[in-house]
Amino acid sequence: MPTINDVAKAAGVSKSTVSNVFSQKRPISQEVRERVLAVAKELNYRPNYLARSLAIKETKIIGLNMIGEKIKFNQFHLSFINGVLNECYQNDYRLLINTLSDDYKQQVINLSSDPTDGEIILNPSREDARIQELFENNIPLVVVGRPPKPFEDTVPSVDNNNSPAAQQATEYLLSLGHRHILFCNAPKKRTVSIDREKGYEYAFSQAGLSEHPTYITYRDETITSIEFGYQTAMTMLHKHPEISAVITDNDKVALGFYRACNELGLSIPEDLSVIAFSDGSMYSNELTPTLTSMTLNGETLGLEATKLLLEQLTKTEKVIKRVMVQIKLHERESCAPPGLKGLKN
Amino acid sequence: MPTINDVAKAAGVSKSTVSNVFSQKRPISQEVRERVLAVAKELNYRPNYLARSLAIKETKIIGLNMIGEKIKFNQFHLSFINGVLNECYQNDYRLLINTLSDDYKQQVINLSSDPTDGEIILNPSREDARIQELFENNIPLVVVGRPPKPFEDTVPSVDNNNSPAAQQATEYLLSLGHRHILFCNAPKKRTVSIDREKGYEYAFSQAGLSEHPTYITYRDETITSIEFGYQTAMTMLHKHPEISAVITDNDKVALGFYRACNELGLSIPEDLSVIAFSDGSMYSNELTPTLTSMTLNGETLGLEATKLLLEQLTKTEKVIKRVMVQIKLHERESCAPPGLKGLKN
DNA sequence: CTGTTAGCGCCTTCAT
DNA sequence: ATGAAGGCGCTAACAG
Numbered sequence: 001m002p003t004i005n006d007v008a009k010a011a012g013v014s015k016s017t018v019s020n021v022f023s024q025k026r027p028i029s030q031e032v033r034e035r036v037l038a039v040a041k042e043l044n045y046r047p048n049y050l051a052r053s054l055a056i057k058e059t060k061i062i063g064l065n066m067i068g069e070k071i072k073f074n075q076f077h078l079s080f081i082n083g084v085l086n087e088c089y090q091n092d093y094r095l096l097i098n099t100l101s102d103d104y105k106q107q108v109i110n111l112s113s114d115p116t117d118g119e120i121i122l123n124p125s126r127e128d129a130r131i132q133e134l135f136e137n138n139i140p141l142v143v144v145g146r147p148p149k150p151f152e153d154t155v156p157s158v159d160n161n162n163s164p165a166a167q168q169a170t171e172y173l174l175s176l177g178h179r180h181i182l183f184c185n186a187p188k189k190r191t192v193s194i195d196r197e198k199g200y201e202y203a204f205s206q207a208g209l210s211e212h213p214t215y216i217t218y219r220d221e222t223i224t225s226i227e228f229g230y231q232t233a234m235t236m237l238h239k240h241p242e243i244s245a246v247i248t249d250n251d252k253v254a255l256g257f258y259r260a261c262n263e264l265g266l267s268i269p270e271d272l273s274v275i276a277f278s279d280g281s282m283y284s285n286e287l288t289p290t291l292t293s294m295t296l297n298g299e300t301l302g303l304e305a306t307k308l309l310l311e312q313l314t315k316t317e318k319v320i321k322r323v324m325v326q327i328k329l330h331e332r333e334s335c336a337p338p339g340l341k342g343l344k345n
Numbered sequence: 346m347p348t349i350n351d352v353a354k355a356a357g358v359s360k361s362t363v364s365n366v367f368s369q370k371r372p373i374s375q376e377v378r379e380r381v382l383a384v385a386k387e388l389n390y391r392p393n394y395l396a397r398s399l400a401i402k403e404t405k406i407i408g409l410n411m412i413g414e415k416i417k418f419n420q421f422h423l424s425f426i427n428g429v430l431n432e433c434y435q436n437d438y439r440l441l442i443n444t445l446s447d448d449y450k451q452q453v454i455n456l457s458s459d460p461t462d463g464e465i466i467l468n469p470s471r472e473d474a475r476i477q478e479l480f481e482n483n484i485p486l487v488v489v490g491r492p493p494k495p496f497e498d499t500v501p502s503v504d505n506n507n508s509p510a511a512q513q514a515t516e517y518l519l520s521l522g523h524r525h526i527l528f529c530n531a532p533k534k535r536t537v538s539i540d541r542e543k544g545y546e547y548a549f550s551q552a553g554l555s556e557h558p559t560y561i562t563y564r565d566e567t568i569t570s571i572e573f574g575y576q577t578a579m580t581m582l583h584k585h586p587e588i589s590a591v592i593t594d595n596d597k598v599a600l601g602f603y604r605a606c607n608e609l610g611l612s613i614p615e616d617l618s619v620i621a622f623s624d625g626s627m628y629s630n631e632l633t634p635t636l637t638s639m640t641l642n643g644e645t646l647g648l649e650a651t652k653l654l655l656e657q658l659t660k661t662e663k664v665i666k667r668v669m670v671q672i673k674l675h676e677r678e679s680c681a682p683p684g685l686k687g688l689k690n
Numbered sequence: 691c692t693g694t695t696a697g698c699g700c701c702t703t704c705a706t
Numbered sequence: 707a708t709g710a711a712g713g714c715g716c717t718a719a720c721a722g
Contacts, residue, residue, distance in 0.1 A: 001458075001482070003699055014709045019701060022457075029707060044481060047457040050399045051699035054714050059395070059460070061441070073430075078423045085418075085444060096406070097440040099430060111367070112392040113346075115404070115460065136389065137346075255631060286600060288633055348715055359693045364717060374691060396715035399698050694721075705710080 002043040011039040022047050053115075062088065062309055063098040063116035065130060067123055075281030076298045077122075080144070083302025084120065091310055093117075113137075118309045124148055125189055131155060140312040142305050146191040156312065158304045158323040162192050165294050165327035166199030167206075169247050169275050172329060174207050177337045178245040178273060181215065182236055184229065186249045188218040196277075200247070215240060219249050229256020237264065237272070244338035245273035251281055254291055254334075269336035277327070289333035300325050347388040356384040367392050398460075407433065407654055408443040408461035410475060412468055420626030421643045422467075425489070428647025429465065436655055438462075458482075463654045469493055470534055476500060485657040487650050491536040501657065503649045503668040507537050510639050510672035511544030512551075514592050514620050517674060519552050522682045523590040523618060526560065527581055529574065531594045533563040541622075545592070560585060564594050574601020582609065582617070589683035590618035596626055599636055599679075614681035622672070634678035645670050 008015045020026050021036045053059045118140035126148045134141045143157040186193035248254045254276035278293035304323045353360045365371050366381045398404045463485035471493045479486045488502040531538035593599045599621035623638035649668045
């Protein structure tokens with residue numbers, strides 16, 4: 001690979017001239033400029049990205065940091081990434097999917113900085129070492145979701161309005177007349193599950209039903225969402241036949257309920273109302289019945305997260321922002337007032 | 346940010362000693378090692394990724410190169426990326442999503458090399474400048490899909506067995522008794538559409554039906570797949586009421602047919618058999634009727650592509666491999682022998 | 691086992 | 707408008 005030196009020699013100019021032809025940081029005479037470019041083309045020269053980045057201390061790359069163990073993008077991530085990429089695209093940034101195994105990063109040998117200008121942190125958990133580390137090293141970051149306690153006010157973040165959304169979903173079911181509402185919540189350790197649970201319970205208390213029983217399960221990540229939904233339906237509907245409605249963590253869990261109901265001879269929404277937090281992985285409109293959902297907007301989230309990050313990279317004043325993206329209720333066919341119900345199993 | 350020099354001074358050793366403590370490229374005495382690590386921790390030192398990469402000429406990053414204009418990942422990409430990431434993960438590589446706008450890359454200022462060790466090229470088209478460029482600069486690459494002509498035998502690639510798969514789908518419908526089969530092919534300029542079309546036509550000729558009419562349309566990327574399917578169904582089924590079966594480019598197009606049939610009062614599969622090349626974006630099993638499909642395996646494709654690329658990065662002998670990933674036929678409910686049919690419109 | 695000396699390829703002063 | 711020299715932070719080759 002030819003270097004800047006080769007071009008300089010071949011064109012009979014100095015390195016800095018060549019450098020400036022490419023960086024356009026200082027004026028170069030038309031004549032020299034053309035000669036240099038011609039030679040560069042001739043030699044098939046292209047500036048070395050790393051060398052430049054090393055010198056200017058900027059990579060124009062942002063990192064998307066997922067927890068290492070289980071790298072498996074789902075529909076939500078897909079939308080999210082599309083949002084991120086769109087924003088990157090507009091600002092000439094690139095995206096590095098930063099998912100290295102934990103033990104790899106533990107190795108002394110690889111305890112190095114990242115080749116990024118900043119990081120987007122996905123799925124924050126309490127005691128998140130990643131956040132701690134970036135924060136200490138003064139690396140720009142933005143958290144998607146609610147940052148763990150110590151960083152709640154010191155780190156920029158974007159999040160869905162999970163608590164109000166869960167409240168809204170619950171209120172919707174309550175308003176239909178349901179009183180025994182099962183909540184299939186997100187995995188327990190996520191900050192999101194705590195927030196949503198609050199909303200769920202708040203809706204009851206707001207309705208003057210604080211004494212009323214609530215039913216909560218947490219998604220088990222060791223099995224598929226559909227399977228989890230199916231199993232939960234089978235056990236919970238059997239154990240608590242009074243349950244007449246369910247709120248699920250995502251649309252695949254809801255699908256598990258569809259299946260279970262099918263087998264149990266229950267019909268939706270007559271025997272069971274279903275409402276799902278939807279990441280868009282199912283085509284809610286194509287299910288029978290169509291699925292009422294609280295629709296997350298992953299793309300907006302990705303967009304806003306990126307904006308927040310790029311802001312930190314370009315602006316000098318440091319402001320800690322927190323952006324809330326609305327989750328919207330989409331009424332479809334899977335919810336109705338509670339009716340007669342016969343559990344045939 | 347502290348550098349290797351700071352650590353060296355503070356620990357009273359030389360730069361190279363510090364370097365080797367981290368890189369483990371030569372033995373360091375237990376005592377010195379511990380002292381250096383302690384100091385490093387104290388100073389919050391981490392080796393600079395860029396500086397190291399510049400020196401060793403390796404980034405441990407591979408690029409996923411999509412065409413610039415329309416960065417929008419779909420379900421296929423999602424599976425694909427999951428396959429890629431999985432392989433990256435195992436080998437301590439990272440993934441750079443490399444989608445820069447075309448005009449950005451045109452700018453002289455940014456005509457730089459990429460910070461990657463190699464590239465995966467998605468959606469190759471004829472006259473693909475990206476391939477040309479990487480090839481000329483001797484940068485390891487692998488193409489997903491069939492590489493354009495000049496590079497067919499000089500560039501490693503992974504691909505689906507599109508032609509045989511299209512043939513198989515067609516033969517399946519022929520064997521059910523269909524003779525008027527509509528083929529909603531991929532966008533015309535893609536290499537994949539050419540391959541599949543061959544398979545479709547070959548099936549007819551193999552069945553001794555070379556003289557029989559074929560019906561082919563190409564997906565229009567300016568509208569959504571569902572919309573395209575719907576519109577195509579409306580026009581083609583009206584214009585050619587003899588059509589009794591359709592093969593679609595993806596499952597959303599098939600869904601468009603489902604909708605159209607619904608409106609037209611046609612039932613699937615009695616009036617129209619539907620079979621789709623499926624990227625897994627729909628849950629074929631959850632549709633009514635369940636959708637018979639030729640299932641692509643994006644994850645395997647991503648995995649194999651990455652393997653091929655990493656092979657080039659680690660092995661010295663250069664072998665041009667071409668990996669074919671099988672597309673499998675999943676028989677479900679949407680296909681049946683042609684029956685009576687009344688177009689009520 | 692450790693230190694010294696050159697680079698890696700670019701950018702950035704400071705000159706002229 | 708251009709050149710020369712030094713530096714970004716790290717690794718590599720040679721020395722001992």
